[in-house]
Amino acid sequence: MSMPLPPVLVVDDDKNMRLSLQTVLEDEGYAVRSVSNAEDALKLLDHDKFFMVITDGHLGGMTGYELLSQARRLRPELPVLLITAYATPKLAVEAIKAGAIDYLSKPFEPEELLHAVARCAERHRLLQENASLRARAVEAASLDQIIGESPKVRELRQLVQTVARSTATVLILGESGTGKELIAGALHSCSPRRAAHYVRINCAAIPEALLESELFGHEKGAFTGALKQKPGRVEEAASGTIFLDEIGDMSRPLQAKLLRFLEDGTFTRVGGNEELRVDVRLIAATNRDIIDAIRQNQFREDLFHRLNVVQFCPPPLRERGSDILLLAEHFLRIFNATMAKQLERISPAAQQKLLSHHWPGNVRELRNVIERAVILESAPEIQARSLPDFHLETRLRKGDLPIVPGTHSIDELMANYERDLIVQTLELNKNNLTKTAEQLKISRHALRYRMQRLNLQSEHDTEEELPQNPGKEVTPC
Numbered sequence: 001m002s003m004p005l006p007p008v009l010v011v012d013d014d015k016n017m018r019l020s021l022q023t024v025l026e027d028e029g030y031a032v033r034s035v036s037n038a039e040d041a042l043k044l045l046d047h048d049k050f051f052m053v054i055t056d057g058h059l060g061g062m063t064g065y066e067l068l069s070q071a072r073r074l075r076p077e078l079p080v081l082l083i084t085a086y087a088t089p090k091l092a093v094e095a096i097k098a099g100a101i102d103y104l105s106k107p108f109e110p111e112e113l114l115h116a117v118a119r120c121a122e123r124h125r126l127l128q129e130n131a132s133l134r135a136r137a138v139e140a141a142s143l144d145q146i147i148g149e150s151p152k153v154r155e156l157r158q159l160v161q162t163v164a165r166s167t168a169t170v171l172i173l174g175e176s177g178t179g180k181e182l183i184a185g186a187l188h189s190c191s192p193r194r195a196a197h198y199v200r201i202n203c204a205a206i207p208e209a210l211l212e213s214e215l216f217g218h219e220k221g222a223f224t225g226a227l228k229q230k231p232g233r234v235e236e237a238a239s240g241t242i243f244l245d246e247i248g249d250m251s252r253p254l255q256a257k258l259l260r261f262l263e264d265g266t267f268t269r270v271g272g273n274e275e276l277r278v279d280v281r282l283i284a285a286t287n288r289d290i291i292d293a294i295r296q297n298q299f300r301e302d303l304f305h306r307l308n309v310v311q312f313c314p315p316p317l318r319e320r321g322s323d324i325l326l327l328a329e330h331f332l333r334i335f336n337a338t339m340a341k342q343l344e345r346i347s348p349a350a351q352q353k354l355l356s357h358h359w360p361g362n363v364r365e366l367r368n369v370i371e372r373a374v375i376l377e378s379a380p381e382i383q384a385r386s387l388p389d390f391h392l393e394t395r396l397r398k399g400d401l402p403i404v405p406g407t408h409s410i411d412e413l414m415a416n417y418e419r420d421l422i423v424q425t426l427e428l429n430k431n432n433l434t435k436t437a438e439q440l441k442i443s444r445h446a447l448r449y450r451m452q453r454l455n456l457q458s459e460h461d462t463e464e465e466l467p468q469n470p471g472k473e474v475t476p477c
Contacts (some may be wrong), residue, residue: 005121006048007031011041011055011067012083021054024110025117038062038070045074046277052120054113057084057095065095072099073274076229077127079120083108141185147330148323152315156183159312164190168309169262172285177362178314180285181245187283188241196240199233204246212254213270216261222271234267238278247307248288248299255300262306282307317359317366318423319416321455324354327363331370332382339374349384355456356431357390358423390427419454422447426456 008030012018018034025032033050035041038059044050053071057064068080079101095103102116146157163170164187172180181200188198206214213222217232234242244250250258261267266277284307293299317324328346336343346354350373359365373386422440429435437447450456 005030005124006051007033008117009041009044009050009053010034011036011038011053011059011064013037013056013060017056021113024113028114028117030117030121036060038064038067041067042070042074045071045078050078051124052101052117053078053080054117055080055082057082068095068100074276076231079123081116081120141182142189143186146179146182146186147327148320149326150315150320150323153320153323156312156314159310160186161190163187163310165192166310167281169281169307170283170310170312171290171304171307172283172312172314173290174285174287174312174314175316175362176287177364178316179363180287180312180314181243183312183314184241184243184245184283184285188243188281191241191281193240193281197237198241198243199237200243200245201233202245204249208251208254211250212257215254216257216267216269218270219272222269226271229269232267232269234261234278234280235276237280239280241281241283244282244284246286247284248286248290248293252298252300255303259300259303259306262303317362318419322355324359324366325351327366328354328370331367332374335371335374341374341377342380343374343377344381346382347384350382350387352431353384353387356423356426358420358427415454418450419456422450422454422456 008025010018010021010025010032012021012034013036015036018036022032022034033044033048035044038055039062041053041055045053053067055064055067059067062070064082064084068082071078071080080099081102081104082095082100083104083106085106101120104112104116143157143160146153146160148154160183170184170187172183174180184200185198188194201211201214203211213226213230213232215232216234217230218226220226220229244258257267262282264277265279266275268275288299290299290304294301294304317327325346328351332343332346335341354366354369361368369387370382372388373382377383377386422436425436425439429439433444433447437444440447442450
């Protein structure tokens with residue numbers, strides 16, 4: 001079912017003509033708003049939506065031709081129909097060149113007017129359908145795509161549902177691969193804005209010189225290669241949501257312009273002087289240490305406070321325990337379908353290997369690991385031999401755990417340190433429990449107890465079932 005049309009805006013200083021036009025249009029089912037001068041029309045165009053404007057060419061004060069010019073700057077996509085009693089071929093050409101979609105000379109038949117209006121109505125519907133198709137092509141993630149049953153993930157999903165109903169600006173902080181984009185998409189899809197556009201921009205992927213133009217648009221001739229006016233992504237996201245990923249890589253001059261935009265929704269296209277306004281919700285994300293960036297004068301503190309109305313901190317995969325296996329099974333189903341395979345499950349030895357890894361690349365790394373395993377595996381279930389050895393990945397680990405006051409309790413920090421220490425030692429000893437226990441100066445029984453408490457142990461707790469490197473001799477316990 002198509003969305004109802006916005007009203008037609010009629011501008012004419014002749015009261016009888018205004019009423020006549022309004023009657024003809026309303027009899028055909030169109031909503032109409034009418035004003036007597038161009039100045040009032042511009043005020044309405046600044047705040048309200050219309051699918052077209054019908055204006056007399058000669059008005060008291062600002063003329064209809066001047067209104068056409070102003071309307072084109074304010075709403076480039078809005079069709080304007082000019083009506084005049086002083087019709088000449090020259091004026092008709094000038095009106096079309098100035099951007100009028102059509103030109104009627106008085107007197108005219110109602111059918112001529114209705115035909116022109118019907119074409120504009122059909123154009124509006126086609127543009128809306130096209131926008132809807134584009135929005136679906138960049139469809140936001142849904143809440144059920146945030147997979148996991150660990151306490152932190154359950155709390156995260158609940159927070160998404162709560163915050164989505166508001167219009168608050170959101171800042172998502174976390175390591176690369178933890179699902180920041182999923183959170184942003186779920187916030188949009190759970191919000192009242194879900195029917196409007198969801199626009200994503202990766203600030204690190206666009207050259208600094210072009211990012212402002214991409215975000216706010218540019219006027220014709222603003223720089224070399226700007227052959228025509230181009231609306232920015234904030235205009236595309238009007239009434240919807242814009243997601244700025246890797247905002248920590250944005251230059252400070254552009255940060256200042258973004259701060260102004262966040263204050264009241266106003267902006268100016270590159271090379272333009274016209275102040276424009278849109279209603280859009282902004283979500284930002286970065287994997288940088290934002291406080292460190294502020295201290296190094298690379299990120300504005302006032303912008304941080306403006307963005308940080310609601311903060312999300314998705315946990316790294318290594319802190320999510322058995323969620324690793326839930327996600328692995330999820331990716332197994334996906335790659336089974338895309339590769340036309342029928343792998344039934346992940347073997348206990350492979351599960352142990354997955355649980356023992358530190359996952360510096362988080363969920364993105366896990367997805368790649370399962371994709372590799374599905375490609376290589378020839379048995380009915382994924383075996384440990386089809387998983388990487390993780391030697392290179394282990395070297396990506398940070399030597400010291402970051403301590404952020406107020407973010408984690410001392411019990412959480414100690415548990416994270418203990419988990420990382422055990423995982424690192426297990427990897428160094430190829431998952432040999434006896435050697436790992438000896439190196440940590442504890443008994444093998446104590447090691448197993450700690451692994452179980454930290455969700456580092458598979459259901460089948462025997463040394464023989466722990467994964468070994470294929471083709472290498474198994475070290476006896």
